[in-house]
Amino acid sequence: xxxxxxxxxxxxxxxxxxxxxxxxxxxxxxxxxxxxxxxxxxxxxxxxxxxxxxxxxxxxxxxxxxxxxxxxxxxxxxxxxxxxxxxxxxxxxxxxxxxxxxxxxxxxxxxxxxxxxxxxxxxxxxxxxxxxxxxxxxxxxxxxxxxxxxxxxxxxxxxxxxxxxxxxxxxxxxxxxxxxxxxxxxxxxxxxxxxxxxxxxxxxxxxxxxxxxxxxx
Amino acid sequence: xxxxxxxxxxxxxxxxxxxxxxxxxxxxxxxxxxxxxxxxxxxxxxxxxxxxxxxxxxxxxxxxxxxxxxxxxxxxxxxxxxxxxxxxxxxxxxxxxxxxxxxxxxxxxxxxxxxxxxxxxxxxxxxxxxxxxxxxxxxxxxxxxxxxxxxxxxxxxxxxxxxxxxxxxxxxxxxxxxxxxxxxxxxxxxxxxxxxxxxxxxxxxxxxxxxxxxxxxxxxxxxxxxxxxxxxxxxxxxxxxxxxxxxxxxxxxxxxxxxxxxxxxxxxxxxxxxxxxxxxxxxxxxxxxxxxxxxxxxxxxxxxxxxxxxxxxxxxxxxxxxxxxxxxxxxxxxxxxxxxxxxxxxxxxxxxxxxxxxxxxxxxxxxxxxxxxxxxxxxxxxxxxxxxxxxxxxxxxxxxxxxxxxxxxxxxxxxxxxxxxxxxxxxxxxxxxxxxxxxxxxxxxxxxxxxxxxxxxxxxxxxxxxxxxxxxxxxxxxx
Numbered sequence: 066x067x068x069x070x071x072x073x074x075x076x077x078x079x080x081x082x083x084x085x086x087x088x089x090x091x092x093x094x095x096x097x098x099x100x101x102x103x104x105x106x107x108x109x110x111x112x113x114x115x116x117x118x119x120x121x122x123x124x125x126x127x128x129x130x131x132x133x134x135x136x137x138x139x140x141x142x143x144x145x146x147x148x149x150x151x152x153x154x155x156x157x158x159x160x161x162x163x164x165x166x167x168x169x170x171x172x173x174x175x176x177x178x179x180x181x182x183x184x185x186x187x188x189x190x191x192x193x194x195x196x197x198x199x200x201x202x203x204x205x206x207x208x209x210x211x212x213x214x215x216x217x218x219x220x221x222x223x224x225x226x227x228x229x230x231x232x233x234x235x236x237x238x239x240x241x242x243x244x245x246x247x248x249x250x251x252x253x254x255x256x257x258x259x260x261x262x263x264x265x266x267x268x269x270x271x272x273x274x275x276x277x278x279x280x281x282x
Numbered sequence: 283x284x285x286x287x288x289x290x291x292x293x294x295x296x297x298x299x300x301x302x303x304x305x306x307x308x309x310x311x312x313x314x315x316x317x318x319x320x321x322x323x324x325x326x327x328x329x330x331x332x333x334x335x336x337x338x339x340x341x342x343x344x345x346x347x348x349x350x351x352x353x354x355x356x357x358x359x360x361x362x363x364x365x366x367x368x369x370x371x372x373x374x375x376x377x378x379x380x381x382x383x384x385x386x387x388x389x390x391x392x393x394x395x396x397x398x399x400x401x402x403x404x405x406x407x408x409x410x411x412x413x414x415x416x417x418x419x420x421x422x423x424x425x426x427x428x429x430x431x432x433x434x435x436x437x438x439x440x441x442x443x444x445x446x447x448x449x450x451x452x453x454x455x456x457x458x459x460x461x462x463x464x465x466x467x468x469x470x471x472x473x474x475x476x477x478x479x480x481x482x483x484x485x486x487x488x489x490x491x492x493x494x495x496x497x498x499x500x501x502x503x504x505x506x507x508x509x510x511x512x513x514x515x516x517x518x519x520x521x522x523x524x525x526x527x528x529x530x531x532x533x534x535x536x537x538x539x540x541x542x543x544x545x546x547x548x549x550x551x552x553x554x555x556x557x558x559x560x561x562x563x564x565x566x567x568x569x570x571x572x573x574x575x576x577x578x579x580x581x582x583x584x585x586x587x588x589x590x591x592x593x594x595x596x597x598x599x600x601x602x603x604x605x606x607x608x609x610x611x612x613x614x615x616x617x618x619x620x621x622x623x624x625x626x627x628x629x630x631x632x633x634x635x636x637x638x639x640x641x642x643x644x645x646x647x648x649x650x651x652x653x654x655x656x657x658x659x660x661x662x663x664x665x666x667x668x669x670x671x672x673x674x675x676x677x678x679x680x681x682x683x684x685x686x687x688x689x690x691x692x693x694x695x696x697x698x699x700x701x702x703x704x705x706x707x708x709x710x711x712x713x714x715x716x717x718x719x720x721x722x723x724x725x726x727x728x729x730x731x732x733x734x735x736x737x738x739x740x741x742x743x744x745x746x747x748x749x750x751x752x753x754x755x756x757x758x759x760x761x
Binding site for chain 1: 319322334335338339342345348351354358374376380424425426427443444445446448449450469473474476480481484485501509510511514535536538540554555557559560563570571581588592593596
């Protein structure tokens with residue numbers, strides 16, 4: 066008998082009594098339907114408490130703010146999506162106050178060392194945010210691959226205020242996650258951190274040292 | 283902890299448990315490190331649940347876990363089917379050794395020489411690093427705490443914060459000696475050095491091994507909770523990702539995960555959420571540009587299906603491994619994680635390890651508790667830990683006619699002398715005449731009562747029998 070059958074058979078033929086399936090009431094997770102401005106406020110407070118940085122921008126001003134953010138950090142380059150409107154807009158803008166724009170359009174194997182050692186910052190879109198915990202929802206894809214939000218020391222994310230959900234529970238219901246998940250989905254709530262050395266917080270242990278959110282209102 | 287921390291083996295020397303505890307209690311550094319860490323964690327947890335209806339949330343957590351356990355075999359099959367559809371290979375292991383062999387075979391088939399690891403307590407349970415080393419495969423821990431513990435050739439002393447027993451100075455010395463970093467008490471510098479060393483390893487590792495926090499049957503999704511990003515690196519950069527998990531980690535749906543996640547991170551470290559919540563549902567698709575080509579899941583039983591047989595012990599399997607029980611345990615806080623000598627320390631270790639190693643080897647564990655109840659009060663899924671401790675104590679002395687013992691290695695602590703004394707005690711208390719006579723005689727000769735009673739009176743005054751029995755006093759009062 067295979068290990069699979071052994072285990073399943075032991076579980077199916079358990080000696081104890083019948084196990085009942087209790088009712089699960091998820092209403093304890095619900096929060097009031099905060100208006101957008103309160104969601105933004107809560108999101109900002111939460112993500113700032115874990116060292117994230119938030120900038121309020123508009124459809125017109127986000128690129129100016131992005132340029133400022135990158136310049137103050139002396140970023141030599143910025144990894145942008147190839148097809149997403151964010152990348153299209155940046156590449157079409159022809160601005161000289163932006164650093165060199167890079168795109169992630171070949172398999173990681175062909176440029177891993179470059180990505181790990183030479184890329185200073187990246188910008189990605191989001192599938193919304195969560196006000197209660199100060200989280201960004203990302204579904205990496207071939208336009209914005211998984212490592213784009215992980216390897217560069219600075220990760221910049223664009224979040225539309227209209228896509229800010231109250232709770233994780235609400236977000237997954239609204240986006241119908243039960244119907245199927247992508248190969249990789251993420252919640253990101255701040256820059257990479259650790260407290261493994263005597264509970265002292267240090268940022269950027271494996272992932273980005275900085276997470277900057279541009280909220281488009 | 284003794285001066286040189288020993289490797290955790292499946293073979294705990296029972297005789298060494300008490301010396302280890304004794305050494306830990308008399309080690310001021312250990313006492314200080316754990317005390318300050320646990321105090322911090324307790325207050326962070328309290329703050330994180332402020333404004334929540336915590337009792338109702340814990341009820342929900344408990345119900346979700348019970349629901350999952352009630353359907354465990356079906357959910358495991360559903361999980362396997364979904365994952366297989368998603369392109370993930372699912373393996374089943376009856377015990378830790380088989381799980382190790384599965385991981386080895388996957389590595390060998392890929393001709394892998396190096397494995398990078400994210401944090402996984404199940405892999406500690408399997409002693410995977412040790413096994414792979416013997417097979418000529420290097421396994422390197424990438425979680426900073428695990429990395430430190432591995433450099434020191436120790437084992438984790440806490441399931442969430444593996445290196446909590448060490449202070450900055452000790453870690454600095456260790457890293458200096460093993461990796462050539464400068465001696466420094468600057469945590470930023472030490473962390474940055476580890477980042478540099480590990481980035482190289484991530485790029486060159488052939489296989490990534492991770493644990494799983496929740497495995498979702500409905501969508502075939504493996505969820506990982508972490509702060510550092512090493513978990514994402516481990517599961518993304520190497521061409522092959524192997525996840526290992528206990529069979530009890532499966533839950534029906536993503537909705538269930540939303541509630542358990544709310545409980546897990548707040549209970550564990552007082553965080554509203556961790557930096558990364560990573561949901562993996564398959565290997566890299568043809569059009570994708572990164573991610574592993576192969577993803578494997580190893581479902582490990584290792585004693586869990588035995589626990590599953592008993593209606594009361596089953597509750598042990600609700601655990602979501604937050605560590606809140608140890609953070610709040612007065613015993614754990616004083617002796618630290620290594621004193622237990624087991625993979626899982628603290629209250630959860632005391633109710634889980636006897637099943638994994640046998641109650642004969644783990645006979646001291648259920649008694650290493652004051653039964654204060656704090657663990658049960660903070661458990662996010664309401665595991666009645668104190669009740670389970672009492673149950674295992676009964677099992678360790680072989681239970682009685684009403685409660686026959688079942689756990690492997692039961693009865694290891696039974697002494698016929700003790701059993702006889704209790705039998706006599708019960709008989710005396712059930713016979714009023716004998717009782718009256720016995721207590722009367724005892725109070726007459728109370729002067730002969732010894733003032734020392736072994737270790738009990740090292741820190742306490744021996745109780746003295748009253749000059750008159752209760753019966754006599756009531757009689758004097760005129761009934």
